[in-house]
Amino acid sequence: MHFKDRTQAGQLLAQRLRPYARRPDAVVLALPRGGVPVAYEVARALELPLDLCLVRxxxxxxxxxxxxxxxxxxxxxxxxxxxxxxxxxxxxxxxxxxxxxxxxxxxxxxxxRGDRPGLNLGDRTVILIDDGIATGSTLRAAIGAIREQQPRAIVVAVPVAPPQTCTDLQQDVDRVLCLLCPQHLYSISAWYEDFSQTSDEEVCQLLAKANKLGIKT
Incomplete structure (x- = not known):
């Protein structure tokens, strides 16, 4: 199985995340830049707030x-x-x-973000999304930053990641949801037909679209 692009990957993730739809305590956080198109589709389908988790x-x-x-x-x-x-x-x-x-x-x-503050994550269920995981180091930094705000739960949701990485992450979060867990990942891009780079402009456009749909960011 391969994903057509990040949009399709997000739509497929959203189907698996349906139990979180319209939950007042749930929020979606995206790792920019590649995680934003995936997370936008999840937030749109589940009608949840969308924000960014900035990590380098x-x-x-x-x-x-x-x-x-x-x-x-x-x-x-x-x-x-x-x-x-x-x-x-x-x-x-x-x-x-x-x-x-x-x-x-x-x-x-x-x-x-400009002057807009990030969402308050205290006592909330955070669905943390990227377009895939390789080593998991970036994601662990994101989890550490989120933990500082004392969320109720952290759910990591990604289209593709190695099985060992998913197993290791389960010790750090409440749930890991991964659609594809190939034994030999090679690279995240290998599992997408279109893995073109997400631009700053696209990130800003998707955040604006989320606002227009009434999904608070």
């Missing part, structure tokens, strides 16, 4: 697609120290990557 991956120097950790607002940071030690990555190199990603995190927060 810390890529290995020279191999930026390989995550050595991630950061989120509020000083949340995760680091894969086993990977860092195995690749002999210095503290100075980590600091340089973190500073760069911190600037990008702040840029996106200004662009996507």
């Amino acid at each position: 991956k810390l890529g290995v120097p020279g191999h930026c697609e390989l995550a050595m950790g991630a950061i989120a607002p509020g000083g949340v940071k995760t680091v894969d120290w086993d990977l860092v030690r195995s690749l002999n990555i210095s503290d100075e190199a980590i600091a340089r990557v973190e500073a760069r990603e911190q600037r990008e995190l702040q840029r996106r927060e200004r662009l996507y």
Whole structure:
């Protein structure tokens, strides 16, 4: 099975998340940028508020697609120290990557949110969505940031992820929902016919569409 695109993946996830439809305590959070088209379809179908969970991956120097950790607002940071030690990555190199990603995190927060505060997640059921999971480091940073607000429950919902990653995440959240769990992931893009990059403009457009539909963001 392959997904046509992120829109179809979100529609299929929404079918599995029907029990959360119109629940007054539930909210949908998307990891930008790729998770936003997926999460928009879920929020639209379930008539739930949509917001963003801003997180940045810390890529290995020279191999930026390989995550050595991630950061989120509020000083949340995760680091894969086993990977860092195995690749002999210095503290100075980590600091340089973190500073760069911190600037990008702040840029996106200004662009996507402006002066609008994020949703209050206290005592709420948070459905956290991305377009797929590889190592899970970015998602763990997001979970750490969400935990700071003391939600009632965290549900991770993704179209595709390796089975071991899903098993590991179940220790950190209340539920993990994954449509496809291939033993050999290779890459998230391999499971989509269209995995073109989601732009900043598309993120802003989808948040605006959610507002027009009456889905509070």
